[in-house]
Amino acid sequence: xxxxxxxxxxELSEFFKFxxxxxxxxxxxxxxxxxxxxxxxxxxxxLEQSVVSHQLRILRxxxxxxxxxxxxxxxxxxxxxxIGVIFETGLSHILHKKRGM
Numbered sequence: 001x002x003x004x005x006x007x008x009x010x011e012l013s014e015f016f017k018f019x020x021x022x023x024x025x026x027x028x029x030x031x032x033x034x035x036x037x038x039x040x041x042x043x044x045x046x047l048e049q050s051v052v053s054h055q056l057r058i059l060r061x062x063x064x065x066x067x068x069x070x071x072x073x074x075x076x077x078x079x080x081x082x083i084g085v086i087f088e089t090g091l092s093h094i095l096h097k098k099r100g101m
Contacts, residue, residue: 015062018058018059018062018064019086019087019090021055021058023045023047023051023052023055024055024058024059024064025087026045027041027045027052027055027056027059027065027076028059028064028065028078028083028087029087030044030045031065031076031077031078032078032084032087034077035068035075035076035077036075036076036077037073037074037075037076038052038053038056038073038074038075038076039073041056041076056076059076060076063079064078064079064083065077065078065079065083066078066079
């Protein structure tokens with residue numbers, strides 16, 4: 001395994017903290033199917049738009065999602081394919097453990 005600096009490991013630790021919120025995980029899960037407006041995300045989650053917007057702002061700051069404006073509407077998508085891979089890997093691990101029980 002390649003040597004990794006303590007600073008880089010700290011950054012990785014901070015990165016994973018953004019996955020530590022159920023609402024943010026639900027948003028990432030929804031966005032795995034493609035770009036979606038804030039209103040559509042809120043509707044699918046059954047949450048207020050302000051709650052979703054707040055979590056999207058956190059995800060955007062962490063470079064996990066990217067915004068696109070179309071007129072007055074904001075659309076969001078996963079920042080890149082790595083986010084989906086991380087989500088799928090974590091989900092696969094959880095499901096594997098559940099099947100082993």
